[in-house]
Amino acid sequence: MLQYLPTELIISIATYSTPETKSTIAQTCQTCYRAVLPLLWNYLPLKTVENLHDVVDRLHRNDWVSFATKFVHDIALTSQLTHQYTLEDLQGLLGIIDTGYAYLREENRNESMSLLSSSPSSLCSSTSNTFATFISNLMLYFPHSSTISLDYYLVSPYLTADTTTNITSFKGEIDLVHYRPGQTKCLHQLLISFPELTKLVIRSLSSPSFKLLLQSKPTLETLTIHWKYSPDSDYVESLSQMAADTGEWECKILVALSNSPGIRFSCKTK
Structure with missing residues (x-):
């Protein structure tokens, strides 16, 4: 059913969805995949400076470099293990x-x-x-x-x-x-x-x-x-x-x- 919805509506639904839900929507059909793809790649989280090497390596192995280059807009280098109290x-x-x-x-x-x-x-x-x-x-x-x-x-x-x-x-x-x-x-x-x-x-x-x-x-x-x-x-x-x-x-x-x-x-x- 999603494939019959206007692209703008699919994007609106995915925008307010969790990353897991976005992924599920993208796997529904080609129309949904193309609509949700920019949202899936918009945010890139990194845990350490060295972590970038692993991310880039994975992009190359899965032929995802073009997607990342085009759609990643927000990058965060943060860690849940960061010491909080000094x-x-x-x-x-x-x-x-x-x-x-x-x-x-x-x-x-x-x-x-x-x-x-x-x-x-x-x-x-x-x-x-x-x-x-x-x-x-x-x-x-x-x-x-x-x-x-x-x-x-x-x-x-x-x-x-x-x-x-x-x-x-x-x-x-x-x-x-x-x-x-x-x-x-x-x-x-x-x-x-x-x-x-x-x-x-x-x-x-x-x-x-x-x-x-x-x-x-x-x-x-x-x-x-x-x-x-x-x-x-x-x-x-x-x-x-x-x-x-x-x-x-x-x-x-x-x-x-x-x-x-x-x-x-x-x-x-x-």
């Missing part, structure tokens, strides 16, 4: 909530680290070759990707010295989860592979040094920061004022949803 988490649970001012001071101390005043080669040489290869292969096999979610716990071990990086033409959104404030240098090393990045989302315990991000990523249209523990109102107001002082950015306080309050900076000129 000293900062325990401090938060015990009521020792960071106000955020420590990181505001860090911005002033490290302002000289801005990528605007640093040579690209010096920063490129700080990014792990393994991570660079990972990013390069992502763009090679999935050139239509629009969103890449990265778990900072999983990628930070690869951000080491004395190696090279690969510059990509990726213009979509990077969603970085489990970022730890105070690691601004590693954050820049990670982002150096995405000079044309337009949207950046950072999910962190408290605010990272955002001023350097605004300075060093001129192509950014929006920068969104979600905190696990919301800083006090004075700190948020300080961030708002800092954005206003640039003359190019405006900010909006995000309503706390699912215990994830945040702030979004939008570039006025884009």
